[in-house]
């Protein structure tokens with residue numbers, strides 16, 4: 242076992258992780274900052290973000306407007322102090338990215354351009370064509386290279402977080418290149434491991450989004466917050482789940498049923514295609530149930546019509562959408578309809594943190610999609626996640642650096658590290674025969690898709706909780722077909738599946754206990770929002786038995802909860 246020491250350890254090299262590392266490293270050249278990522282940072286899911294990043298930068302916009310849109314979008318579950326902080330800092334981050342070289346689209350005056358996005362009252366989404374994540378991540382990555390005090394551990398898979406007396410001490414990681422097991426000692430750490438879309442069958446998320454950081458925190462006693470709020474994006478390609486960005490509707494695209502009607506007039510009449518994602522996804526499910534969907538080999542779908550935008554606009558503003566439609570469904574949106582249906586897209590919930598991104602464990606912070614501050618409440622507005630990664634990534638970097646300056650390393654009991662090493666090499670890797678991870682994973686994805694999806698009810702949620710428990714039992718007999726040390730993807734799959742089972746458990750139980758409908762959590766048996774009992778965040782704790790659920794009041798500053806109409 243090798244041992245290394247760093248003042249700040251950032252787990253994850255996506256938007257939140259890179260932004261955090263830059264901030265921490267810039268606080269003092271004496272601080273050693275490590276970025277540990279299971280993939281090369283530029284392969285993080287952030288790279289696939291398409292539509293853009295929201296910030297109030299235009300004269301017709303202001304902080305209160307962005308805050309209220311976000312809070313209303315969240316179905317009043319967002320913490321309003323967090324939202325106010327977020328909207329105030331988002332423009333600064335956008336300009337900073339501009340100075341670091343991000344090629345934002347320009348308007349006719351040469352200023353940063355904005356486009357429409359769902360649930361927003363004004364055009365607010367800053368973008369770089371429809372490949373925003375790619376440009377944003379490149380900008381952060383190249384900026385991180387300027388800091389000599391940032392050390393990268395690329396293709397290192399974090400397997401556990403070591404905590405003693407409620408204080409962060411370090412992490413254990415497998416180097417995927419040679420299978421070596423390492424202990425990285427740290428004064429502070431930031432979990433920036435992104436979402437967990439892979440627990441669903443039909444998702445826009447990359448294969449690496451397995452919720453590792455959420456499970457890592459859950460296992461050391463940190464609660465996960467609002468895990469029942471899972472966002473389904475209305476427009477994904479049937480079959481592959483590839484995302485057709487909301488930018489397509491932001492630029493004027495229509496949704497049509499099989500009668501070629503813009504059916505959203507019956508669901509979100511004032512906003513139509515620019516309604517929030519939770520309502521539009523449910524509208525599509527309803528249209529399909531009413532028999533108003535088109536028939537396809539991957540099931541029923543509705544259509545996204547971009548034809549009226551014309552080739553020039555599609556090429557200028559939505560080139561990637563055109564490319565994706567051509568490559569993956571063989572149609573050209575310039576003159577054909579794109580088939581779409583809702584798919585899992587984003588986790589509003591995550592590791593419970595406060596406004597400083599601190600978890601309840603001293604020295605441990607979390608930011609980005611893995612965390613829950615919460616600004617997204619029960620439903621995130623499109624284009625609020627990238628700026629959230631920037632704003633709270635920077636805050637986490639600042640606070641982790643401060644913590645590292647003020648504290649020393651803690652004394653670690655090395656037996657705890659050896660227990661983890663044995664778990665991986667003796668229990669998981671060496672087992673001669675058993676169940677293939679793919680078998681358990683398939684069942685897990687199917688259960689989550691069918692029973693913890695867009696429409697939920699008590700009976701199916703209970704069944705899902707039991708099924709996840711059964712799969713956890715099966716997991717005890719999981720075995721890796723490949724026993725070698727170099728790039729052993731079998732062991733990675735097993736470790737990820739273990740994390741996915743914990744995350745799925747947290748989602749299913751949180752959903753079971755919330756007996757109301759709010760934002761993305763829709764209970765057919767409790768169709769109304771119930772502020773009297775549930776204007777509160779869910780906290781779920783891991784125990785030896787079934788998960789324990791607790792609630793935390795929502796922070797309201799100046800916007801009282803009201804009926805959410807569009």
Ligand SMILES: Cc1cc2nc3c(=O)[nH]c(=O)nc-3n(C[C@H](O)[C@H](O)[C@H](O)COP(=O)(O)OP(=O)(O)OC[C@H]3O[C@@H](n4cnc5c(N)ncnc54)[C@H](O)[C@@H]3O)c2cc1C
Pocket residue numbers: 252253254255256257258277278279280281282284285286287288289290291292293294295373374397398399400433434435436445446447449450453454484486586587608609610611623624625626627628630
């Ligand atoms: C297709 C798609 C399009 C999107 N478009 C938009 C958009 O236009 N606007 C918007 O605001 N949001 C968008 N989103 C959401 C947004 O992109 C994500 O929420 C955000 O990029 C997450 O960034 P992150 O830094 O939190 O995590 P990620 O970018 O997912 O990075 C996670 C990092 O953690 C590392 N990691 C994970 N587990 C481990 C482990 N066990 N050990 C070591 N490292 C680990 C990974 O290697 C990776 O580097 C989109 C999402 C998708 C899927």
